[in-house]
Amino acid sequence: MQTTKRLRFPIEVILVCIRWYAAYPLSYRQIEEMMEERGVCVDHSSISRWSIRFLPILEKVFRQHKRQVGTRWRMDETYIKVKGVWKYLYRAVDKEGKTIDFLLTAKRDKAAVMRCFDKAMQDNGIPEKVTMDKSGANKSAIDEINDAMDVPMLIRQVKYLNNNVEQDHRAVKRITKAMLGFKSFHAATSILAGIELMHMIRKGQLMFGGTEEMSFADQFYALAGQIHSA
Template structure:
């Protein structure tokens, strides 16, 4: 990870601490890039908003990979749903799942809302966390067929439940992500959207206590985020 981050930072002329602060602010709070530019200027650091965007695109994938390795285990009862994200003027679909306690299982941005997208989401989540005991969804035909096809192909004993009421927990959790995305006024490309949403999801999971840290060391959400770069 250190080598990967070192390669990214090689041609950047700002201290790592400054870059991490800007990237964290962008992922953690409902701020535009110009807001961050102004806030840094008030602190005597002059950085263009486009530069902050470039830092985010380069740094967040590395931190996301570290977070995945250090993410706490989640429960075996999943609630899954998808929400809309605008990319290049068109609506795309952010698949997300949380467990019974509200901890994030996984997330995946896809161009289409169909069987293939839902199945890819479930396969990735299972690869990361193992096979769940239960998956609760709404009455989406694509999500239902994706789970049924996985059960048929793998023989996994997954209980499928279709309940709007039980799925409220993931629908409410979408709001934390949409609140950060809204000031960004849409994404210019699918790649940028995927990277930035991953950063937003990381900060959201850190705030929920999903980063594994030493039991004897209490750390703020900010310090936990910065620790991903160490």
């Protein structure tokens, strides 16, 4: 998988920049300054392009090495501003707080809920139990999904039981807050994939040889080393 052809900067520089951007509440200009202090002159617009280009690739590779999640899910949505308009980031975690999946959507409706469930179940199987809030879109979507199943999922629509996924949103929102909104839906989708990737690595969800002894940063670089074998 050739992703580093015709790059002006070493891949090591690119990886440092995009890791900082997706892992910490920093702006592109702040990272530009931090790199300049280290003797590397890179424009903030280059860091933006690298992030949009490479973070989704890394998140895709991560899915091949993601630890198995539990069968009791918590699903909820939070708000993300794109071009000054609020969009919806659907997120699901298991009972232990491990990330199951996520999906940015333009609307908060039945179709969005079903897309999120389909995406989550494709990689993680069918849950035994799902907890979500009492929105009509959630109820309508889950009823339709259950109607097509031989053994329906057990659904609990009790808001206070969803505290752990709401708490988990904060780790993502802490990073996006520093970004002051996204300029396009494509950019938002790409960067959020990177933010969720970093969050999952921190939660110990990366699984291949030796990661248990690695630091958070080293796990990220080890994952990047898997790109050419993906």
